[in-house]
Amino acid sequence: MAANSSNGEQQTTSKPPPLPSPLRFSKFFQSNMRILVTGGAGFIGSHLVDKLMENEKNEVIVVDNYFTGSKDNLRKWIGHPRFELIRHDVTEPLLVEVDQIYHLACPASPIFYKYNPVKTIKTNVIGTLNMLGLAKRVGARILLTSTSEVYGDPLIHPQPESYWGNVNPIGVRSCYDEGKRVAETLMFDYHRQHGIEIRIARIFNTYGPRMNIDDGRVVSNFIAQALRGEPLTVQKPGTQTRSFCYVSDMVDGLIRLMEGENTGPINIGNPGEFTMLELAETVKELINPDVEIKMVENTPDDPRQRKPDITKAKELLGWEPKVKLRDGLPFMEEDFRLRLGVSKKK
Ligand SMILES: NC(=O)c1ccc[n+]([C@@H]2O[C@H](COP(=O)([O-])OP(=O)(O)OC[C@H]3O[C@@H](n4cnc5c(N)ncnc54)[C@H](O)[C@@H]3O)[C@@H](O)[C@H]2O)c1
């Protein structure tokens, strides 16, 4: 119910969340935790599924439209009695009975999210609305994978969660960054208005095995280029920075956030910050010292700096990343070598 305060402002009262399925409290039925992962056939989603499936009490349902994800990422679980894979687009309503929802579905690489921007914004807005409607109907807790892109081209460095961002509302990246901002708004409105249990992770650049080889993101581009013996394409000016988090650290952070008591938003990322030229030099040194580094044109609105302030994640989740960039890159190299059929020189 909305109520008017003395100064005329509208206030909302939080309702308790809807009750979970009665089976959760049943004496004789050993119910499992049923977990929905939207976008679970993608890069982060499939690693999250691997981790969730390690717990024998979890049943995992993945929904994915395979725009940027692939069944191949989940092949070891297909046919497993605790696993189910559904081809479904989150812009359409979904009826399943679950206890938790990890809502990841959304293209993440700029070349893919810009490919069909209207679809990207529908995925962020209508997709999130549908998943919140589902959470409301079944009393599930829902986690949204938001992004550091909500800070836009940040004027504060590093970025704490309290920073409201510097985002172009009409640019070519807006379908994604403004889309995620609306998704965060929807999450908090459902929380305040309907008492839904929400969690919001603001993910910073994540890398690791299973990224699409021609994904277009910088780490996958440089590793594929180094292995193919092609020049590493550094977009100008090359001094722009990013902070790269290895995927196992990310999955650990997401699960801690879901299981903890804080709604967020909480930054999850690795504060180690590198310019794109430094990243290119590191990939060259580790993977192929013979390749050139080539400067190429950049795309509009590319954020100039990005580094998470992870004080909240440390204090509230007891989380901090363990894998340094130099230690994570070789795992990704190994996976890319296998998929590209390029063996290591002896
Ligand atoms: N990887 C990163 O660096 C990063 C950073 C910030 C936020 N995120 C967020 O994390 C999530 C996962 O990112 P990722 O790197 O694994 O990307 P990804 O592209 O590998 O995975 C996204 C998955 O969502 C699926 N999908 C897209 N639109 C869909 C729709 N309408 N219906 C159903 N499925 C749909 C894709 O097919 C894919 O499997 C995304 O929400 C992304 O915005 C990722």
Ligand SMILES: O=C(O)[C@H]1O[C@H](OP(=O)(O)OP(=O)(O)OC[C@H]2O[C@@H](n3ccc(=O)[nH]c3=O)[C@H](O)[C@@H]2O)[C@H](O)[C@@H](O)[C@@H]1O
């Ligand atoms: O972590 C985040 O919050 C966001 O980060 C990325 O967006 P972006 O940082 O622009 O990712 P990349 O496309 O990997 O670009 C990173 C930097 O590398 C540069 N780049 C990219 C590709 C390339 O070949 N060369 C190159 O120098 C870009 O200009 C940019 O400055 C992700 O793709 C988003 O999904 C995610 O939400």
